[in-house]
Amino acid sequence: MLSTYQYPKFAYTPPPELAAGTVRRVPVVVVGAGPVGLATAIDLARHGVPVLLLDDDDTVSIGSRGVCYAKRTLEVLDRLGCGDAVVDKGVSWNVGRTFFREEEVYNFDLLPQAGHKRPGMINLQQYYLEEFLNRRAAALPAIEQRWKNRVVSVTPQDDGALLKVETPDGIYALAADWLVVADGARSPIRRMLGLDIDGKIFMDRFLIADVVMQAAFPPERWFWFDPPFHPNQSALLHREADDVWRLDFQLGWNADPEEEKKPENVIPRIRAMLGDERPFELEWVSVYTFQCRRMGRFNHGRVLFVGDAAHQVSPFGARGANSGIQDADNLAWKLALVIDGRAPARLLDSYSDERVYAADENLLNSTRSTDFITPKSGASKQFRNAVLELAREHAFARALVNSGRLSVPSVLVDSPLNTPDGDAFAGWMLPGAPLDDAPVRAGDAPGWLLEHTGGGFTGLYFAADPARIAAPTRAAFAALAAGPLPVEVVVVAARPGSVDGARVLVDADGLAAQRYDATDGTFYLVRPDQHVCARWRALDVAAVGRALARATAQA
Amino acid sequence: MSLNLQPNFGEPGQRYLRAYTPGDDFYEALIEAHRDLDDEHSQRLNARLILLLANHIGDLGVLRQALAIARDGA
Ligand SMILES: Cc1cc2nc3c(=O)[nH]c(=O)nc-3n(C[C@H](O)[C@H](O)[C@H](O)COP(=O)(O)OP(=O)(O)OC[C@H]3O[C@@H](n4cnc5c(N)ncnc54)[C@H](O)[C@@H]3O)c2cc1C
Numbered sequence: 283m284l285s286t287y288q289y290p291k292f293a294y295t296p297p298p299e300l301a302a303g304t305v306r307r308v309p310v311v312v313v314g315a316g317p318v319g320l321a322t323a324i325d326l327a328r329h330g331v332p333v334l335l336l337d338d339d340d341t342v343s344i345g346s347r348g349v350c351y352a353k354r355t356l357e358v359l360d361r362l363g364c365g366d367a368v369v370d371k372g373v374s375w376n377v378g379r380t381f382f383r384e385e386e387v388y389n390f391d392l393l394p395q396a397g398h399k400r401p402g403m404i405n406l407q408q409y410y411l412e413e414f415l416n417r418r419a420a421a422l423p424a425i426e427q428r429w430k431n432r433v434v435s436v437t438p439q440d441d442g443a444l445l446k447v448e449t450p451d452g453i454y455a456l457a458a459d460w461l462v463v464a465d466g467a468r469s470p471i472r473r474m475l476g477l478d479i480d481g482k483i484f485m486d487r488f489l490i491a492d493v494v495m496q497a498a499f500p501p502e503r504w505f506w507f508d509p510p511f512h513p514n515q516s517a518l519l520h521r522e523a524d525d526v527w528r529l530d531f532q533l534g535w536n537a538d539p540e541e542e543k544k545p546e547n548v549i550p551r552i553r554a555m556l557g558d559e560r561p562f563e564l565e566w567v568s569v570y571t572f573q574c575r576r577m578g579r580f581n582h583g584r585v586l587f588v589g590d591a592a593h594q595v596s597p598f599g600a601r602g603a604n605s606g607i608q609d610a611d612n613l614a615w616k617l618a619l620v621i622d623g624r625a626p627a628r629l630l631d632s633y634s635d636e637r638v639y640a641a642d643e644n645l646l647n648s649t650r651s652t653d654f655i656t657p658k659s660g661a662s663k664q665f666r667n668a669v670l671e672l673a674r675e676h677a678f679a680r681a682l683v684n685s686g687r688l689s690v691p692s693v694l695v696d697s698p699l700n701t702p703d704g705d706a707f708a709g710w711m712l713p714g715a716p717l718d719d720a721p722v723r724a725g726d727a728p729g730w731l732l733e734h735t736g737g738g739f740t741g742l743y744f745a746a747d748p749a750r751i752a753a754p755t756r757a758a759f760a761a762l763a764a765g766p767l768p769v770e771v772v773v774v775a776a777r778p779g780s781v782d783g784a785r786v787l788v789d790a791d792g793l794a795a796q797r798y799d800a801t802d803g804t805f806y807l808v809r810p811d812q813h814v815c816a817r818w819r820a821l822d823v824a825a826v827g828r829a830l831a832r833a834t835a836q837a
Numbered sequence: 838m839s840l841n842l843q844p845n846f847g848e849p850g851q852r853y854l855r856a857y858t859p860g861d862d863f864y865e866a867l868i869e870a871h872r873d874l875d876d877e878h879s880q881r882l883n884a885r886l887i888l889l890l891a892n893h894i895g896d897l898g899v900l901r902q903a904l905a906i907a908r909d910g911a
Contacts, residue, residue: 650861653868661871661879665864671910681844681860693854710854 286494286524286565287409289341292416294430297447299454308334309621311445311458313433313471316343317408318589318606319464320415324362325614327424329810331621334458335425336447338432342412345566346490349405349520349528350503350600352689353393354716356400357812358611361736365400367414372404373521378503380685382670384510388683397793398719399730403688405501405522407492408603436461436474442584460617461585464606469591477582481575481645484596486656488570489531489542493552495562496525505685507655507670511554516655516685519555526565529555532656539569572596574649576641580609580634588613593641598651598686601644608691609637615738615810619834624767629835632699640692647687654684691716694813701807701816701829709799717812720794722774722787731794732812734772734787739830740808741771743821744800748779748786755803758823759784767830769807774800809833840902 299306312323315337323333351359351368359365380388392402419425434453435446443461446453463471472479504519506512518530531551533542541547548567556562576593580586589606613633619625657663672679694700694714701713711718720731735742741762745751751773760783762769771784776795778788789795798806798817805821806814807829816829831837846859853859870886871879891900 647861650865654864657868659871659874659879660876661874661883662868665867668910669864672906676842676906678842678844678860681857682864684857684861684864687855687857687861690855 286526287407289344289409290413290416292340292427292429294340294428294450296451297428297431297449297454299456300449300451305444305455305457307442307457307459308332309458310334310460310462310617311336311443311456312462312464313337314464314466314589314591315339315412315416315419315427315429316464316466316589316606317348317411317415317603318610319462320412320419321358321362321607321610322462322464322588322614323425324415324419324422325610326618327419327422328362329614329618330424331614331618332424333426334456335419335427336431336433337427337429340429342409342416344409346407346492346528346568348408348411348600348603349522350604350688351404351406351411352600352604352691353398353400353402354689354691355604355607356404357716357719357732358607360400360733361812362415362418364414364418367417368406368411369400369404371410371414371523372406373501373523374401374404375501375503375521376402377500378505378685378688380683381504381506381509382673383508385674387670387673388680388685392688397721397791399732400719403503403600405520405528407522407524407526410523411603433465433471436471436585438475438583438585440583459584460621462613462617463585463587463591464589465591467590467594469587471585472577472587472591475582475585477577479575479577479593481573481594483571483573484652484656485535485658486571486652487533487535487537487539487542488572489533489537489548489551489567490570491529491531491548491552491567492522492565493527493529493562494525494565495527495556495560497521497527497556497560507666507685509555511557512551517555531555533569537569542569543567572652574645574652576638576645580637581630586613586617586630586633592637593645595644595648596652597648598655599644599648599688600686601648601689604689605640605644608640609633611811612637619767625834625836632697632835636692636694636697636699639694639696643692644689651684651686655686699809699815699833699835701832703817705817705819707799707817709797711798711806711814711817713814713816715814717808717814718797720789720797721791722789722794723778724785724787729787731774731787734785735808736810736812737770738810739767739769739833741769741821741826742798742806742808743771743773743784744789744795744798744802744804744806745773745775746802747777748773748775748781751781755821756781756783758821761823762826765827765830767834769826769830807833838896838899840899840906 437444515532520528588609759771
């Protein structure tokens with residue numbers, strides 16, 4: 283098979299502990315350098331925590347895995363320092379089309395509104411995502427990466443975990459104050475610890491082919507129910523980088539995976555889908571089954587589970603890596619505060635609470651999509667086809683067509699870290715919501731609101747005119763910046779101006795104020811992961827202090 | 838009154854973050870109601886369900902429009 287991609291080989295060096303025979307103790311070990319382990323390590327390093335990152339392999343993800351990365355993931359990657367690399371290499375898209383038999387019955391636009399830095403989705407082969415994350419990790423002195431280091435045993439302790447790590451040169455022991463488990467769906471560590479993961483497997487098989495070809499199809503997601511080229515089943519087409527295309531064929535439970543993978547069986551399917559004689563080459567072919575399941579909790583004392591190790595979904599919402607990267611985003615700042623002694627360890631319970639809530643939302647949506655795409659009974663199939671038939675003409679039925687509800691971040695409305703609204707607000711920037719983006723100018727430079735949040739805690743102060751911010755309010759900005767948990771204030775103003783000790787962003791189009799339903803004096807307290815934790819119509823330092831305590835499990 | 842063919846699922850007082858959620862909630866409940874039924878029992882369920890909903894709608898003009906659209910594709 284053709285290869286458009288050169289897999290990097292990362293150098294293994296024998297760990298010094300092997301020769302020394304000593305047991306080194308480190309603050310954090312992350313196991314698994316998939317997208318989620320890498321994102322966690324980079325985010326922890328960004329928050330000043332040194333990380334030892336172990337992986338049993340010495341390259342990136344092989345073959346066809348993740349392809350669609352959502353807007354929210356791109357916004358997280360921006361903060362991690364690889365958003366541009368991923369977006370530049372990827373194929374940006376917003377429109378998805380759904381066909382039933384020969385006709386288009388429904389389409390959606392992930393980002394109908396202008397004024398956001400990032401598109402609704404990009405497509406990019408998972409190996410590129412990991413390559414870019416690895417490049418970033420390698421540039422951070424706080425991260426020590428060890429390849430060909432397989433964790434073979436874990437002993438949890440009150441103050442951390444003892445690990446045994448196998449290398450080509452033998453086994454060594456390691457002690458970690460905190461262990462982040464990002465070892466993927468099969469999670470050897472989850473098994474070693476005897477922890478359960480519950481859910482269901484879907485009784486269906488899917489043929490996934492990555493194909494290299496020249497084609498002028500638009501950068502859109504195309505999904506077919508019962509197409510003439512693949513009767514009674516579904517099919518999906520996505521454009522990836524380097525003229526690679528992802529084709530996905532539902533096969534049914536009784537298909538023989540080994541037979542289906544053979545080029546002589548795959549090529550005619552692809553030929554039929556393309557409907558013409560254009561040349562193409564196979565890059566990768568595999569047959570998958572999918573499951574939807576999660577662990578009961580994601581934190582077990584000093585052992586924290588992230589990504590596929592903690593939860594798995596069917597791929598019809600692209601909610602796998604996308605949700606795993608949000609796990610990393612949620613965990614890193616909390617763990618950094620706990621390690622720093624600035625928040626109690628119970629803050630990590632909220633990591634589990636919030637990400638279990640998100641996982642349930644992802645499981646619900648991807649299970650519903652899978653049930654619609656692969657009906658399990660005669661009645662279910664009749665309703666499905668009736669929806670698709672009615673969808674050609676009737677809007678209500680189009681809204682029921684479910685070919686995948688694509689990854690969006692959870693609004694953590696029930697989080698114990700939120701301070702409920704006391705003042706009235708319209709719109710969707712509720713406590714718990716991830717921040718909406720908007721175009722702003724910092725001085726003369728055009729930019730985006732999200733680029734100015736997400737270091738530590740941020741306060742967004744909306745003002746009509748920076749010159750007219752009263753002295754007590756400016757003193758409040760200074761007090762917030764000087765607190766034990768500093769809050770950096772960013773003034774979002776309708777017109778230019780300067781404020782001592784605060785950055786001023788000009789919201790020339792008024793989109794930020796509109797999206798945040800802000801009036802002169804409105805203040806939003808924002809978490810390091812860019813979720814809203816509280817908001818008021820007027821700034822009150824004492825109230826912000828109480829909200830901060832709550833957001834760090836100190837209240 | 839004429840038959841409403843726009844998306845119309847929801848619960849009073851409930852705001853939905855994603856427009857597809859209330860429709861998906863209904864669809865799941867519908868499929869769940871049929872769980873473990875064979876074709877004959879599913880058809881009985883459907884017949885009963887249609888009668889219940891039709892009585893609730895009541896307006897014969899609306900019901901005739903729905904019947905016509907349903908018949909058209911059958
Ligand atoms: C066909 C397909 C399509 C998909 N499409 C999408 C998509 O469009 N969008 C999306 O978001 N997601 C998608 N996914 C899901 C996505 O691939 C996964 O969710 C993602 O890889 C999970 O990342 P992770 O870092 O948690 O785990 P993994 O990527 O599985 O990484 C785990 C790492 O841990 C290492 N490891 C395992 N055990 C040990 C050990 N004992 N010691 C040391 N290291 C160890 C492994 O070598 C590996 O590097 C798709 C998946 C498939 C199969």
